Amino acid sequence: xxxxxxxxxxxxxxxxxxxxxxxNPISGHATLYWYQQILGQGPKxxxxxxxxxxxxxxxxxxxRFSAERLKGVDSxxxxxxxxxxxxxxxxxxxxxxxAGEDTQxxxxxxxxxxx
Amino acid sequence: GEDVEQSLFLSVREGDSSxxxxxxxxxxxxxxxxxxxxxxxxxQLLTYxxxxxxxxxxxxxTVLLNKKDKHLSLRIADTQTGDSAIYFCAESDSGGYNKLIxxxxxxxxxxx
Numbered sequence: 001x002x003x004x005x006x007x008x009x010x011x012x013x014x015x016x017x018x019x020x021x022x023x024n025p026i027s028g029h030a031t032l033y034w035y036q037q038i039l040g041q042g043p044k045x046x047x048x049x050x051x052x053x054x055x056x057x058x059x060x061x062x063x064r065f066s067a068e069r070l071k072g073v074d075s076x077x078x079x080x081x082x083x084x085x086x087x088x089x090x091x092x093x094x095x096x097x098x099a100g101e102d103t104q105x106x107x108x109x110x111x112x113x114x115x
Numbered sequence: 116g117e118d119v120e121q122s123l124f125l126s127v128r129e130g131d132s133s134x135x136x137x138x139x140x141x142x143x144x145x146x147x148x149x150x151x152x153x154x155x156x157x158x159q160l161l162t163y164x165x166x167x168x169x170x171x172x173x174x175x176x177t178v179l180l181n182k183k184d185k186h187l188s189l190r191i192a193d194t195q196t197g198d199s200a201i202y203f204c205a206e207s208d209s210g211g212y213n214k215l216i217x218x219x220x221x222x223x224x225x226x227x
Contacts, residue, residue: 004157031213042119042203042217043158055212091157095213101146101165102213106157 002026004107006092012113018080021110023092025073030097032069033104034077037089049075050097082114119218121204126224133191135221137204142185144206148215149178149189152201161189161202191223199225 005024013019025032031050035043046065048056051072060067064083069075079086089111093104118140127133139147145166150158164171164178164187171178177190191198201220208214 040219042205042219043215044217045214048212048214050212056214093158101163103160103163104213104215105160106150108155108157 004092004094004105006090006107006110008110009108010111010113012115013082014115015084016081018078019082019112020076020078021090021092021112023075023077023107025075025092025094026105028096029094029105030072031095031102032075033093033095034067034075035091035093037091037109039088043091046077079112082112084114087112087114119204119206119216121202121218121221123219124222124224126226127194129194129196129225129227131194133194133198133223133225135189135191135202135204135223137187137189137218139185139187139204139206139216141206141208141216142182144208146207147178147180147187148205148207149176150203150205150217152203152220154200158203194223194225196225196227199223 007022033048034046037043046060047067049069052069067077089109091109093106095102095104121137148163149161152158162173175192179188201222203220204218205215
């Protein structure tokens, strides 16, 4: 079974530029998550989709971050304009979306450096 | 709000047991997880425990849960150099849709 795919793996941009990340979840997984992991910290949830609807975006900085999940499969996360403090690894995860225990499986992440 | 705390660093000798500790605040968490992260990689699920269990064993891994003290531990028996990584404890957010709250991670260094 293929895992969660993310691209690009690395991205370097200057502040005030825009950037987009792509995620392809495990086939059949209803729930998709985007986490931000700042160096030395644990991942923090930015946004969670159930199929193609948003169920939690309470920690997404909506003035600069946006995300969508088209047709309930792939997802993109965009930052516009980027700030220095956005330098982090952006992790995508997916889970089956079942009631009870619903394990999240993570992709390799995209490492963003904002100069 | 919810918070998960871990010690930041642990060093052990190859072949010894490692014990990584974690405390959490949400007494309503249903599941508690341990993930492993190697350099440049995503998070790999190691194991999880349901909140009504005290212990779970899976090959070299033993998870102990003290719900009264909100304390979770991961014991790795016969630690090998390949176990060197960062280990994250996470609790499922009882108020959310399976949202995970992570600790800052414990870096495990295994030396000969």
